[in-house]
Amino acid sequence: MTPPRASRPTGSASTTRRKVPVRRAVVIGGGISGLASAALLARDGYAVTLLEQRTQLGGRAGSWERDGFRFDTGPSWYLMPEVFDHFFQLLGTTAAEQLDLVTLDPGYRVYSEGHDEPLDLRADKEQNIALFESVEPGAGERIRKYLDSAEETYAMAVRRFLYTSFQDLRKLAAPDVLRRLPKLLRLLTEPLAKYAETAVRDRRLWQVLGYPAVFLGTSPYQAPSMYHLMSHLDLADGVQYPKGGIHEIITAIGRLARAEGAQVIAGAKVERILVEDGHVTGVVHRDRDGGQHVAPADLVVSAADLRHTELQLLGPEHRTYPAKHWQKRDPGPSAVLVYLGVDGPVPGLLHHTLVFTADWHANFGAIFGKDRHVPDPASIYVCAPSETDSTVAPPGSSNLFVLVPLPADVSIGKGGIDGAGDFEVERIADRAIDVIAERAGVPDLRDRIRVRRTIGPQDFADDLNAWSGSMLGPAHTLRQSAFFREPNRSRKVDGLYYVGASTTPGIGLPMCLISAEVLLKRIHGDTSTEPLPTPLVRDAAV
Incomplete structure (x- = not known):
C-alpha cells in the first residue's frame, strides 16, 4: 500500500518557511531517526552536524560481527515497506535502489505451548485466511472481516494519525474520520486482546493476532484495539527482508545523509544543550580523546531517549518533562x-x-x-x-x-x-x-x-541511555499514543525538537523514519496529516 501523497498546504506553511532564520542544525544521536532527520534537514538547506556517542551508527539497529557471523543487534522485522520507500523517495531515490529486498514466504512460524505442530503464516492474505479456517472452522470469514478492518484502519492511520505533529487537532475532524468516529472510539477504548476474540477462539490463532502488541512495547491486554491494524502488515502485506540485514537500512540512510551534505561525527558524547534567553545556541560534546567541543546551533534535534535528553542534557529550568512527569509513564x-x-x-x-x-x-x-x-x-x-x-x-x-x-x-x-x-x-x-x-x-x-x-x-x-533499560521506548498504551504521546518540540526552549521512539508517532523503525518527516513539518508550520510530496524540494529561504 502506498501512502497517500498530499500537496503542500497553501498559505501559512510557505509563509512560515520564509521567516525561519535557522541555518545551523545539530542532531543528537545516530540511530535511524537521527540519521533520517539529518538527511532531510540537509536536503532542506540546513548546515547539519550529527553527533553520535558510539563509534557505530544505528543505535538499537546496530551490527556486531565475530568469527564470520554478522548479527543485527536489534530490530529484525521489515514491515510497512511503503514507509521506507516514501522516505527514500523524499531524497530522490527508492527502497529498491538502496536495498536488496526479498519477500519471506512463509513470513514467520509460530510454536504454541501444548501443540506439537507449528503454524506457518504466509506472504499471501488468502492463504492465511485458509490457514485460519483449517485450524478453526468458521474463522476464515471472520478473519477476512478482521483483516479488512485492519487494512481500513491502517490506511486511516497513515492518512490522519502517523504523519502529523498534532499541532492542529482540527485537522483530525476530517469527514473520513468523523464518519468512522463510533468505530474509532471503540478501537481506542477496547483492548486488542478482546477485539481479537471477535475473529477467533483458538488460542494459537488468537496469539497470532495479539503478539504484534509487543512491537508496540505493550501487551495485547493494554494496547488499544486500534492496533489490530498491525495484522494487516504481516498477514496481508507480508514480511520482507533486506539482504545483508536490517543494518543495511542504516548504512543506506547514513550514505544519503552525507550525500546531502550532513556532517556525521561518531564518538561524540553530548554533555549538555546550551540555551540562552530561551533559545538553543549549541551543544557541548566530548570527542573520543576526552576533548570538549561546542557545536553552535540555531536548531537542535535530539534523537536520544527523551527522558535522558530532558533530565541529563537540559537544566531544570529548561525541562518540559521533569522527573515527576516520568513517574506516571510506562517505559515499555x-x-x-x-x-x-x-x-x-x-x-x-x-x-x-x-x-x-x-x-x-x-x-x-x-x-x-x-x-x-x-x-x-x-x-x-x-x-x-x-x-x-x-x-x-x-x-x-x-x-x-x-x-x-x-x-x-x-x-x-x-x-x-x-x-x-x-x-x-x-x-x-x-x-x-x-x-x-x-x-x-x-x-x-x-x-x-x-x-x-x-x-x-x-x-x-x-x-x-534508555529509560530503565527499555529495549524499544515508551509503551503504546492509550495514554502514550497519538496526541497523548510526548510531542516533538520543547515547550520551554525555542529551537529544540525531538525525534525517535520517545515522541510521535512512536516506536519501531518505520515510526522513527516518520518522526523525521514530522519534525520537518513541525519546523515549517505544516499542520497537514498526510505524507509530504516527493521528492523533497530544498527550501531556498533556509
Whole structure:
C-alpha cells in the first residue's frame, strides 16, 4: 500500500518557511531517526552536524560481527515497506535502489505451548485466511472481516494519525474520520486482546493476532484495539527482508545523509544543550580523546531517549518533562538478547519464529503488571537470517538472534560474550536456548554454539541511555499514543525538537523514519496529516 501523497498546504506553511532564520542544525544521536532527520534537514538547506556517542551508527539497529557471523543487534522485522520507500523517495531515490529486498514466504512460524505442530503464516492474505479456517472452522470469514478492518484502519492511520505533529487537532475532524468516529472510539477504548476474540477462539490463532502488541512495547491486554491494524502488515502485506540485514537500512540512510551534505561525527558524547534567553545556541560534546567541543546551533534535534535528553542534557529550568512527569509513564519492556553462531542447521526454525507460552495472562502480567518480574516460562522470538541470507554466517552454519521480553528493570543486569554476562541474564539465555533446542528438534544445540553474546537491560541503559533499560521506548498504551504521546518540540526552549521512539508517532523503525518527516513539518508550520510530496524540494529561504 502506498501512502497517500498530499500537496503542500497553501498559505501559512510557505509563509512560515520564509521567516525561519535557522541555518545551523545539530542532531543528537545516530540511530535511524537521527540519521533520517539529518538527511532531510540537509536536503532542506540546513548546515547539519550529527553527533553520535558510539563509534557505530544505528543505535538499537546496530551490527556486531565475530568469527564470520554478522548479527543485527536489534530490530529484525521489515514491515510497512511503503514507509521506507516514501522516505527514500523524499531524497530522490527508492527502497529498491538502496536495498536488496526479498519477500519471506512463509513470513514467520509460530510454536504454541501444548501443540506439537507449528503454524506457518504466509506472504499471501488468502492463504492465511485458509490457514485460519483449517485450524478453526468458521474463522476464515471472520478473519477476512478482521483483516479488512485492519487494512481500513491502517490506511486511516497513515492518512490522519502517523504523519502529523498534532499541532492542529482540527485537522483530525476530517469527514473520513468523523464518519468512522463510533468505530474509532471503540478501537481506542477496547483492548486488542478482546477485539481479537471477535475473529477467533483458538488460542494459537488468537496469539497470532495479539503478539504484534509487543512491537508496540505493550501487551495485547493494554494496547488499544486500534492496533489490530498491525495484522494487516504481516498477514496481508507480508514480511520482507533486506539482504545483508536490517543494518543495511542504516548504512543506506547514513550514505544519503552525507550525500546531502550532513556532517556525521561518531564518538561524540553530548554533555549538555546550551540555551540562552530561551533559545538553543549549541551543544557541548566530548570527542573520543576526552576533548570538549561546542557545536553552535540555531536548531537542535535530539534523537536520544527523551527522558535522558530532558533530565541529563537540559537544566531544570529548561525541562518540559521533569522527573515527576516520568513517574506516571510506562517505559515499555526490556529484553535479554542472545546472539548465537551455531555449527550446522537448525531445521525447526524459519527466518522469523515465535515460541508462545500457553498462559499469556501470567507472561504479560510479569512484564507489564503491578508485580513485574522475569517471566518463567517466557515467550521468545528467534530470528534466523541465515535461512535467507548466506552472507550472515559461514557456510554450513546458522545465525540466531534470540529475544526474551522482560520488564524494564536494570537490576536484571548486563550481558557479555561467551557466558560472561551477569548471572540472571545468562540464566535467561540458557533457558531460551533449551526451549529452542526442544522446539526445533536440535537436542545438541548447546554443544554446537561457536559464538555467544548476550545483552541485558543494563546494556540498553548504558549504551543507549534508555529509560530503565527499555529495549524499544515508551509503551503504546492509550495514554502514550497519538496526541497523548510526548510531542516533538520543547515547550520551554525555542529551537529544540525531538525525534525517535520517545515522541510521535512512536516506536519501531518505520515510526522513527516518520518522526523525521514530522519534525520537518513541525519546523515549517505544516499542520497537514498526510505524507509530504516527493521528492523533497530544498527550501531556498533556509
